[in-house]
Protein backbone atom coordinates (compact mmCIF):
# COMPACT_ATOMS: atom_id res chain seq x y z
CA UNK A 108 0.00 0.00 0.00
CA UNK A 109 1.28 3.47 -0.88
CA UNK A 110 2.37 5.72 2.00
CA UNK A 111 0.07 8.49 0.80
CA UNK A 112 -3.09 7.84 -1.17
CA UNK A 113 -5.06 10.80 -2.44
CA UNK A 114 -8.43 9.88 -3.88
CA UNK A 115 -10.60 12.22 -5.90
CA UNK A 116 -9.61 15.24 -3.84
CA UNK A 117 -11.32 18.56 -4.45
CA UNK A 118 -10.80 21.80 -2.55
CA UNK A 119 -12.90 24.91 -3.02
CA UNK A 120 -12.49 28.27 -1.34
CA UNK A 121 -15.64 30.16 -0.41
CA UNK A 122 -15.08 33.88 -0.06
CA UNK A 123 -18.14 36.15 -0.06
CA UNK A 124 -20.40 34.97 -2.86
CA UNK A 125 -17.48 33.56 -4.87
CA UNK A 126 -16.44 29.93 -4.90
CA UNK A 127 -13.11 28.99 -6.43
CA UNK A 128 -12.30 25.33 -7.06
CA UNK A 129 -8.53 25.23 -6.58
CA UNK A 130 -8.11 21.43 -6.64
CA UNK A 131 -10.46 19.40 -8.78
CA UNK A 132 -10.73 15.61 -8.52
CA UNK A 133 -7.05 14.83 -7.97
CA UNK A 134 -5.92 11.24 -7.31
CA UNK A 135 -2.27 10.53 -6.56
CA UNK A 136 -0.16 7.95 -4.73
CA UNK A 137 3.20 8.54 -3.07
CA UNK A 138 5.11 5.38 -2.20
CA UNK A 139 7.48 4.98 0.76
CA UNK A 140 10.81 6.71 -0.03
CA UNK A 141 9.42 8.06 -3.28
CA UNK A 142 10.05 11.59 -4.53
CA UNK A 143 7.25 13.27 -6.46
CA UNK A 144 7.57 16.70 -8.05
CA UNK A 145 4.38 18.73 -8.51
CA UNK A 146 4.65 21.29 -11.29
CA UNK A 147 2.24 23.70 -12.92
CA UNK A 148 1.93 27.43 -13.44
CA UNK A 149 1.03 29.88 -10.69
CA UNK A 150 -2.52 29.36 -9.43
CA UNK A 151 -2.82 25.75 -10.58
CA UNK A 152 -3.54 24.49 -7.04
CA UNK A 153 -0.18 23.03 -6.01
CA UNK A 154 0.01 24.69 -2.60
CA UNK A 155 -3.68 24.05 -1.96
CA UNK A 156 -3.07 20.34 -2.55
CA UNK A 157 -0.12 20.42 -0.11
CA UNK A 158 -2.13 22.34 2.50
CA UNK A 159 -4.94 19.78 2.22
CA UNK A 160 -2.49 16.93 2.90
CA UNK A 161 -1.08 18.85 5.86
CA UNK A 162 -4.57 19.77 7.07
CA UNK A 163 -3.53 23.41 7.16
CA UNK A 164 -6.32 24.88 5.03
CA UNK A 165 -8.46 27.63 6.56
CA UNK A 166 -11.38 25.66 8.05
CA UNK A 167 -13.91 28.46 7.62
CA UNK A 168 -13.41 29.11 3.91
CA UNK A 169 -11.99 25.92 2.43
CA UNK A 170 -14.23 22.95 1.65
CA UNK A 171 -12.45 19.65 1.10
CA UNK A 172 -13.95 16.57 -0.53
CA UNK A 173 -12.42 13.19 -1.28
CA UNK A 174 -10.07 11.03 0.71
CA UNK A 175 -6.44 11.17 1.84
CA UNK A 176 -4.89 8.10 3.47
CA UNK A 177 -1.51 8.47 5.12
CA UNK A 178 -0.01 5.21 6.33
CA UNK A 179 -3.56 3.87 6.05
CA UNK A 180 -5.02 6.58 8.33
CA UNK A 181 -7.78 8.81 6.94
CA UNK A 182 -6.08 12.21 7.28
CA UNK A 183 -9.19 14.26 6.63
CA UNK A 184 -11.01 12.59 9.51
CA UNK A 185 -8.33 12.89 12.20
CA UNK A 186 -8.90 15.09 15.23
CA UNK A 187 -6.50 17.85 16.30
CA UNK A 188 -4.79 15.64 18.86
CA UNK A 189 -4.05 12.89 16.36
CA UNK A 190 -2.90 15.49 13.85
CA UNK A 191 -0.44 17.09 16.23
CA UNK A 192 1.04 13.64 16.83
CA UNK A 193 1.64 13.33 13.08
CA UNK A 194 2.99 16.83 12.38
CA UNK A 195 6.80 17.12 12.30
CA UNK A 196 7.11 13.50 13.40
CA UNK A 197 5.58 11.76 10.39
CA UNK A 198 4.51 14.57 8.13
CA UNK A 199 6.73 17.66 7.85
CA UNK A 200 6.71 20.69 5.57
CA UNK A 201 9.16 23.34 4.40
CA UNK A 202 7.72 26.45 2.73
CA UNK A 203 9.56 29.13 0.80
CA UNK A 204 9.04 31.44 3.74
CA UNK A 205 9.21 28.89 6.54
CA UNK A 206 11.71 31.03 8.41
CA UNK A 207 9.09 33.73 8.80
CA UNK A 208 7.42 31.44 11.29
CA UNK A 209 10.46 31.58 13.57
CA UNK A 210 10.54 34.27 16.20
CA UNK A 211 13.01 37.09 15.43
CA UNK A 212 13.80 37.60 19.12
CA UNK A 213 14.95 34.08 20.02
CA UNK A 214 18.11 32.29 18.99
CA UNK A 215 17.89 29.54 16.35
CA UNK A 216 19.06 26.80 18.73
CA UNK A 217 16.51 27.59 21.42
CA UNK A 218 13.67 27.59 18.90
CA UNK A 219 14.79 24.31 17.37
CA UNK A 220 15.02 22.82 20.87
CA UNK A 221 11.40 23.82 21.54
CA UNK A 222 10.25 22.07 18.38
CA UNK A 223 12.41 19.05 19.22
CA UNK A 224 10.80 18.72 22.64
CA UNK A 225 7.32 18.59 21.13
CA UNK A 226 7.87 14.94 20.26
CA UNK A 227 11.05 13.82 22.04
CA UNK A 228 11.28 14.45 25.71
CA UNK A 229 13.83 13.15 28.20
CA UNK A 230 17.02 14.78 26.85
CA UNK A 231 18.89 17.11 29.18
CA UNK A 232 20.00 20.56 27.98
CA UNK A 233 23.47 19.44 26.95
CA UNK A 234 22.21 16.40 25.03
CA UNK A 235 19.60 18.52 23.31
CA UNK A 236 22.22 21.07 22.24
CA UNK A 237 24.43 18.29 20.87
CA UNK A 238 21.53 16.74 18.99
CA UNK A 239 20.58 20.06 17.39
CA UNK A 240 24.14 20.95 16.43
CA UNK A 241 24.42 17.54 14.77
CA UNK A 242 21.24 18.27 12.87
CA UNK A 243 22.57 21.69 11.76
CA UNK A 244 25.77 20.03 10.61
CA UNK A 245 23.82 17.46 8.62
CA UNK A 246 22.59 20.33 6.42
CA UNK A 247 26.14 21.73 6.36
CA UNK A 248 25.57 24.59 8.77
CA UNK A 249 28.28 25.48 11.29
CA UNK A 250 27.60 24.87 14.99
CA UNK A 251 27.69 28.62 15.68
CA UNK A 252 24.28 28.95 13.95
CA UNK A 253 22.83 27.52 17.18
CA UNK A 254 23.52 30.83 18.92
CA UNK A 255 22.46 33.17 16.13
CA UNK A 256 19.18 35.02 15.60
CA UNK A 257 17.19 34.49 12.38
CA UNK A 258 18.16 37.92 10.96
CA UNK A 259 21.84 37.00 11.24
CA UNK A 260 21.51 34.25 8.63
CA UNK A 261 21.68 34.52 4.84
CA UNK A 262 18.76 33.28 2.71
CA UNK A 263 20.57 30.02 1.95
CA UNK A 264 21.39 29.44 5.62
CA UNK A 265 17.79 30.13 6.60
CA UNK A 266 16.51 27.57 4.11
CA UNK A 267 18.97 25.03 5.49
CA UNK A 268 17.59 25.66 8.99
CA UNK A 269 14.06 25.15 7.63
CA UNK A 270 15.09 21.88 5.99
CA UNK A 271 16.83 20.79 9.21
CA UNK A 272 13.55 21.46 11.04
CA UNK A 273 11.65 19.45 8.44
CA UNK A 274 14.03 16.52 8.84
CA UNK A 275 14.29 16.83 12.64
CA UNK A 276 11.96 13.99 13.57
CA UNK A 277 12.80 11.85 10.53
CA UNK A 278 9.29 12.17 9.05
CA UNK A 279 7.95 9.54 6.70
CA UNK A 280 6.90 12.28 4.28
CA UNK A 281 8.47 15.69 3.74
CA UNK A 282 6.61 18.28 1.68
CA UNK A 283 8.65 21.11 0.16
CA UNK A 284 6.65 24.01 -1.26
CA UNK A 285 8.98 26.16 -3.38
CA UNK A 286 11.47 25.64 -0.57
CA UNK A 287 14.55 26.29 -2.70
CA UNK A 288 13.06 28.64 -5.30
CA UNK A 289 14.48 31.87 -3.89
CA UNK A 290 18.05 30.56 -3.74
CA UNK A 291 20.75 31.02 -6.34
CA UNK A 292 21.32 28.05 -8.62
CA UNK A 293 24.55 26.89 -6.94
CA UNK A 294 23.12 27.01 -3.40
CA UNK A 295 19.92 25.36 -4.61
CA UNK A 296 21.89 22.53 -6.23
CA UNK A 297 23.96 22.01 -3.08
CA UNK A 298 20.94 21.94 -0.80
CA UNK A 299 19.08 19.55 -3.09
CA UNK A 300 22.00 17.12 -3.19
CA UNK A 301 22.40 17.17 0.60
CA UNK A 302 18.70 16.73 1.11
CA UNK A 303 18.54 13.74 -1.22
CA UNK A 304 21.43 12.13 0.62
CA UNK A 305 19.71 12.60 3.99
CA UNK A 306 16.45 11.27 2.60
CA UNK A 307 18.11 8.10 1.42
CA UNK A 308 19.76 7.67 4.79
CA UNK A 309 16.60 8.40 6.78
CA UNK A 310 14.25 6.68 4.27
CA UNK A 311 12.04 9.69 3.81
CA UNK A 312 9.52 10.20 1.00
CA UNK A 313 9.21 13.68 -0.51
CA UNK A 314 6.69 15.79 -2.37
CA UNK A 315 8.37 18.74 -4.02
CA UNK A 316 6.33 21.63 -5.34
CA UNK A 317 8.14 23.86 -7.81
CA UNK A 318 7.75 25.97 -10.93
CA UNK A 319 11.05 24.65 -12.13
CA UNK A 320 10.97 21.48 -14.23
CA UNK A 321 14.78 21.31 -14.20
CA UNK A 322 14.67 20.95 -10.38
CA UNK A 323 12.21 18.08 -10.74
CA UNK A 324 14.46 16.51 -13.38
CA UNK A 325 17.39 16.26 -10.98
CA UNK A 326 15.63 15.81 -7.65
CA UNK A 327 12.52 13.67 -8.21
CA UNK A 328 11.70 10.17 -9.41
CA UNK A 329 8.15 11.02 -10.51
CA UNK A 330 6.32 14.11 -11.63
CA UNK A 331 2.70 15.23 -11.36
CA UNK A 332 1.65 18.04 -13.69
CA UNK A 333 -1.22 20.22 -12.52
CA UNK A 334 -3.31 22.59 -14.60
CA UNK A 335 -6.17 24.67 -13.18
CA UNK A 336 -6.64 22.32 -10.22
CA UNK A 337 -6.54 19.15 -12.33
CA UNK A 338 -3.82 16.56 -12.41
CA UNK A 339 -3.24 16.28 -16.15
CA UNK A 340 -0.21 13.98 -16.26
CA UNK A 341 1.70 11.71 -13.88
CA UNK A 342 4.65 9.40 -14.39
CA UNK A 343 8.37 8.71 -13.94
CA UNK A 344 10.29 11.96 -14.50
CA UNK A 345 12.60 10.70 -17.23
CA UNK A 346 9.72 9.19 -19.22
CA UNK A 347 7.64 12.35 -18.97
CA UNK A 348 10.59 14.55 -19.98
CA UNK A 349 11.48 12.39 -22.95
CA UNK A 350 7.97 11.73 -24.10
CA UNK A 351 5.36 14.03 -22.57
CA UNK A 352 1.79 12.91 -23.27
CA UNK A 353 -0.45 15.84 -22.39
CA UNK A 354 -0.37 18.96 -24.60
CA UNK A 355 0.06 21.10 -21.47
CA UNK A 356 3.11 19.13 -20.35
CA UNK A 357 4.54 19.50 -23.86
CA UNK A 358 3.99 23.24 -23.66
CA UNK A 359 5.66 23.43 -20.25
CA UNK A 360 8.71 21.57 -21.52
CA UNK A 361 8.93 23.64 -24.68
CA UNK A 362 9.09 26.79 -22.61
CA UNK A 363 12.24 25.56 -20.87
CA UNK A 364 15.55 26.63 -22.38
CA UNK A 365 17.43 23.66 -20.90
CA UNK A 366 15.22 21.20 -22.72
CA UNK A 367 15.04 22.94 -26.08
CA UNK A 368 18.48 24.44 -26.56
CA UNK A 369 18.70 27.91 -28.10
CA UNK A 370 17.03 30.76 -26.25
CA UNK A 371 15.02 31.95 -29.23
CA UNK A 372 13.20 28.62 -29.23
CA UNK A 373 11.55 29.47 -25.92
CA UNK A 374 7.85 30.06 -26.19
CA UNK A 375 5.31 30.21 -23.43
CA UNK A 376 1.87 28.68 -23.75
CA UNK A 377 -0.43 31.39 -25.13
CA UNK A 378 -3.42 32.31 -22.95
CA UNK A 379 -3.97 32.03 -19.22
CA UNK A 380 -5.63 29.79 -16.62
CA UNK A 381 -9.45 29.58 -16.87
CA UNK A 382 -11.65 31.26 -14.28
CA UNK A 383 -11.67 28.74 -11.42
CA UNK A 384 -15.04 30.00 -10.18
CA UNK A 385 -16.80 28.68 -13.30
CA UNK A 386 -17.79 25.02 -13.70
CA UNK A 387 -15.50 23.08 -16.02
CA UNK A 388 -17.19 21.78 -19.15
CA UNK A 389 -15.10 19.34 -21.14
CA UNK A 390 -11.31 19.57 -20.97
CA UNK A 391 -9.96 22.24 -18.63
CA UNK A 392 -7.11 22.99 -21.08
CA UNK A 393 -9.30 23.27 -24.21
CA UNK A 394 -9.04 27.07 -24.55
CA UNK A 395 -5.26 26.91 -24.85
CA UNK A 396 -4.81 23.58 -26.59
CA UNK A 397 -3.74 23.58 -30.23
CA UNK A 398 -5.12 20.06 -30.63
CA UNK A 399 -8.59 20.79 -29.21
CA UNK A 400 -11.38 18.84 -30.95
CA UNK A 401 -15.16 19.30 -30.64
CA UNK A 402 -15.35 16.45 -28.07
CA UNK A 403 -12.84 18.32 -25.87
CA UNK A 404 -15.37 21.10 -25.24
CA UNK A 405 -18.13 18.69 -24.28
CA UNK A 406 -16.66 15.70 -22.49
CA UNK A 407 -14.18 15.87 -19.63
CA UNK A 408 -11.24 13.55 -20.42
CA UNK A 409 -10.87 10.85 -17.75
CA UNK A 410 -7.68 10.43 -15.75
CA UNK A 411 -6.50 7.41 -17.75
CA UNK A 412 -3.66 4.90 -17.40
CA UNK A 413 -1.36 5.05 -20.42
CA UNK A 414 0.98 2.37 -19.10
CA UNK A 415 1.63 0.71 -15.75
CA UNK A 416 3.39 3.79 -14.40
CA UNK A 417 1.92 6.65 -16.46
CA UNK A 418 -1.40 8.49 -16.50
CA UNK A 419 -2.86 11.42 -18.32
CA UNK A 420 -6.21 13.11 -18.92
CA UNK A 421 -6.53 13.89 -22.63
CA UNK A 422 -8.88 12.70 -25.37
CA UNK A 423 -5.92 12.24 -27.72
CA UNK A 424 -4.47 9.51 -25.54
CA UNK A 425 -5.62 6.22 -24.04
CA UNK A 426 -8.99 4.55 -23.92
CA UNK A 427 -11.89 4.05 -21.55
CA UNK A 428 -10.86 0.48 -20.85
CA UNK A 429 -7.74 1.79 -19.11
CA UNK A 430 -9.52 4.21 -16.77
CA UNK A 431 -7.24 4.81 -13.75
CA UNK A 432 -8.40 3.55 -10.32
Ligand code: ATP
Nearest residue numbers: 120122127129148149150151152153154155156383
Ligand atom coordinates in the same frame (compact mmCIF):
# COMPACT_ATOMS: atom_id res chain seq x y z
P1 ATP B 1 1.82 29.40 -6.97
O1 ATP B 1 2.67 28.65 -7.94
O2 ATP B 1 1.65 30.83 -7.35
O3 ATP B 1 2.23 29.20 -5.56
P2 ATP B 1 -0.26 27.40 -6.66
O4 ATP B 1 -0.24 26.42 -7.76
O5 ATP B 1 0.38 27.00 -5.38
O6 ATP B 1 0.32 28.79 -7.17
P3 ATP B 1 -2.62 27.88 -5.05
O7 ATP B 1 -1.94 28.80 -4.11
O8 ATP B 1 -2.96 26.54 -4.56
O9 ATP B 1 -1.80 27.74 -6.41
O10 ATP B 1 -3.93 28.62 -5.55
C1 ATP B 1 -4.91 28.00 -6.37
C2 ATP B 1 -6.13 28.91 -6.47
O11 ATP B 1 -6.75 29.01 -5.21
C3 ATP B 1 -5.80 30.33 -6.91
O12 ATP B 1 -6.85 30.78 -7.76
C4 ATP B 1 -5.81 31.10 -5.63
O13 ATP B 1 -6.17 32.44 -5.84
C5 ATP B 1 -6.85 30.37 -4.80
N1 ATP B 1 -6.56 30.44 -3.36
C6 ATP B 1 -5.43 29.98 -2.76
N2 ATP B 1 -5.51 30.16 -1.42
C7 ATP B 1 -6.71 30.75 -1.18
C8 ATP B 1 -7.38 31.19 0.00
N3 ATP B 1 -6.84 31.04 1.22
N4 ATP B 1 -8.61 31.76 -0.14
C9 ATP B 1 -9.17 31.91 -1.36
N5 ATP B 1 -8.60 31.51 -2.51
C10 ATP B 1 -7.38 30.94 -2.44
Ligand code: SF4
Nearest residue numbers: 390393396403421422
Ligand atom coordinates in the same frame (compact mmCIF):
# COMPACT_ATOMS: atom_id res chain seq x y z
FE1 SF4 C 1 -6.23 19.24 -25.81
FE2 SF4 C 1 -8.50 17.87 -26.06
FE3 SF4 C 1 -6.38 16.75 -24.89
FE4 SF4 C 1 -7.71 18.70 -23.68
S1 SF4 C 1 -8.51 16.67 -24.18
S2 SF4 C 1 -5.53 18.51 -23.81
S3 SF4 C 1 -8.27 20.02 -25.39
S4 SF4 C 1 -6.57 17.41 -27.02
Ligand code: MG
Nearest residue numbers: 153154155284
Ligand atom coordinates in the same frame (compact mmCIF):
# COMPACT_ATOMS: atom_id res chain seq x y z
MG1 MG D 1 1.97 27.81 -4.26
